[in-house]
Amino acid sequence: MPTSADPPPYPGPVLDLLAAAGDRAVFEHGARRVGGARLLSLVHRIAAGLRAAGVGPGSGVAMMVGVTPEAFAAILAAHVVGARVAGVRPGLAGDHLRDILRRDVDVVVTDAAAPPAAPRVLTVDALLAAPDGAGPPPLAARPGDVARLIYTSGSTGRPKACAQTYAALSAAWTARPDAWPPVIRDLATRLDRHLVFGSLSSQVMMEYGVLALAAGGTMVVPDSPALPDALVRHRASSSVITVARLRRLVAGQRRAPVDLSGLRALMVSGSPIDAGALREARDVLGPVVFHGYGQTETGMISMAGPSDVSGSVGHPPDAVDVVVRGPDGAPVPAGVDGELFVRTPAQAIGYWADPAETAEVFTDGWVRTRDLGHLDADGRLYLTGRTRDVIIVNANLYYAGPIERVLAGHPDVAEAYVVAAPDEATGEAAHAFVVPADGRAPDLDALRGLVAAQVGQECAPATITIIDAVPLAASGKPDKGALAAGAARSPGRAGP
Template identity: 60%
Template sequence: MPSDPSAEAPDPGAVWPQAVLDLLTAAGNRTVFEHGERHVSGTQMSSLIRRIAAGLGHAGVRPGDGLVPALGVDPEAFAAVLAAFAVGARVVACRPDQLDDVLAQADATVLDRSRLTALLTTPDDGEPLRAAGRPRDAARVIYTSGSTGRPKGCVQTYAALTAAWAAHPDRWPPAIRDLATRLDRYLVFGSLTSQVMLEYGVLSLAAGGTLVAADPPGYPAAITRHRGTAGVITVGRLHQLVRDQRSNPADLSTLRALMVSGSPLDPGRLRTALDVLGPVIFHGYGQTETGMIAMLTPAEMLADPDTLTTVGRPPAAVRLSLRDGELYVRTPAQACGYWNDPAETADVFTDGWVRTRDLATLDPHGRLHLVGRARDVIFVHAELVHAGAVERALAAHPGVAEAYVIGAPDDDTGEAVHAFVVPSPGARPDPAELRALVPGSGSPATVTLIDRVPLTAAGKPDKSRLRPPPTPTGTPARAPGR
């Protein structure tokens, strides 16, 4: 496991998730989790956590042991995640389609529904639960969405999670303080091990709010059905919601906050979203490796239209360094490396800084502008797709001599993958067959056959001159710009 760059261990007994356990105890009879007709109070949730934690202890789970929760979204799932942290386990977060790869490399066992049911038979002794995590141990390993390559496990230690701001109102930066007032009914879906689901969920609890299971998920229906006040949304789904509200408006009168991140958001589209949905958009910028780096609030956007081209001001606790235009950051809860991947760790984590591989500038007002990427990646529904991995998969086809991949804005997915293929002599590969070579989000939205790729003055491939067709096509096309 990579070493933790954090300076000092927290006070004994204060390690993550002790602050969350204390929040739930303080909540008493207040509803903290709503699932359909079920309303689970802080007292009831605390009891669930104690029972599961005791069951894990009886089953031999000790600090440092790896657990992969595969549980969905309900009160027991939330309790299980917190119980796993409480006993000091290494909680491994991944998508279902990554599970086989993750289990092969993560030294962890699956905590599924049947095992959880057995754990819940453990009696509750009623004694206050004290977090047992060791500060420098890995607390969470989040497998990044390298959807066309081997998933990478991003490691956060117990010290890092303890330093996070969500459960501690005295640490909230201004943008988060504004957001916290809107989290009365925070919609949760997907997985409660997700970084954004858990982080904003804890923030909601600290602000006195309730986690509401969006079952089934999907906007605007989940907002209207559950009277949701806040939720997370990708850029592509934000565009869809705006279109839906223009053509067939739903009653979104309860909505007060949509946290948007994961893909570039065009300033014009951001302005339109504010016009259609109202002052509810929080535009966040961060990475799995860093957590939140900056956030732009609705009030800032409405007060100064120039802010729409930025991602806001980083809070005081976030340090920035621009090195030849590339952004490096230090955040209180940043990761310390990748699980069992020293080469990639050395490339991204250096002397306590995280290399974002994003190009950025700071304006005179301290606002952060993202101006490009130092890495060739595409974000599809907030999942990171490496262009090189897609190109290698396509180039392995016998009918392909060369393959080039670019990303372009997409109303449905935030960004989409577009492939340009130079066929082998005498070949005419089927675009549908090529798309099938790349599973999941990395599968190209379009495959265009070209006779040769544009070149720079230095004779290198110039992907910046490739442009996706307006509609999917499999007919040969001359390279754009020629």
């Protein structure tokens, strides 16, 4: 039974925010400005439609929706009826999509055309046309039920479905200002007009949208997400941004600056950003860059605000536990790199229908992140690489992260990515891909020498390839698989 200390059940806090907003516009979609009360009415109507269709606790619902007030309402409505919601990203590869739809999905809810492999399909329009219930529907979920399946990016193979319970969603702080850590309280003051794009099936887009709602802001859907145009055209104060897009925005502002005086927050998501690039972004754009660190399995682990030390991802909140462990599993001292193990209030309970992978990652209440990093003496968290992002040279294991940081720290390099590829002489070798800094031509021999001097001769890239931009996976993260495939086809040992 809940106690007075328990957080209210999800999605109750979000519905309360909509009710409190009343006629205040919480969603701007083209010429439409939708108030909180209107959006809450959409939630109630769609929930009634789902119930009439037999969707309730234990039902598996795949959400294939874009970014509209109705999409936002549909996701909340599925939680109102207690369903297990799986968000499906746009652009997901056919095999991955078919795999998701085979994983205990009873119905697909969509605001577009359903894929051929879909089971039963309910459109958002049809749900809205269903008879409305008498008054607000009750919350049907049980705390231990799985509330949503959040899919990993699949960057290391088949996407895994992280199973998050209703109890974990209720414990999350996003919709509860009283539980916000200090850096989030600062961020919340900057979300007056927050750009949302892509799909609200994305965990990141949905949660920052809810945060903007809780902060009294408006979610704004751009007609095109291209930056900086969308920021200017929609007078946006904030947006989520990947590292690659941030670098392009900074380079563009150096070449041909536009007025971004209304911009107050860019939340970097998806991959780490090196300290030099972060300092440049803050120099060019001002104190607006927030660098978050989290995983699909855990939600947010830590976030650095504009005034935090460059290179760190800030102080983990009090509600989050972080332990750095060495190869023997024992905690290591401050300043020493190791693998990060974390516990968060809203973490997943495991991977859906995958007990073997669950046992490897979810251990004794901790989540094994497979990220490398350290805590400094003041408790700031630093990321240094991935445990599986390795190159095995002459039977010795080396991590790609330190090589990438050396390359990206050179003034002629904007981005650097390192992958392993087979090598006849050494078993594997490092292969680097670099995006030049604006208008510069990196000296490739000098870059190889820099890596050899700072990391070791065996880590010096066998090849360095100049690219205009890193290929991206459907998740928006750098697609190292595509880079590795290119490196494997070109196993040369010298120069570009």
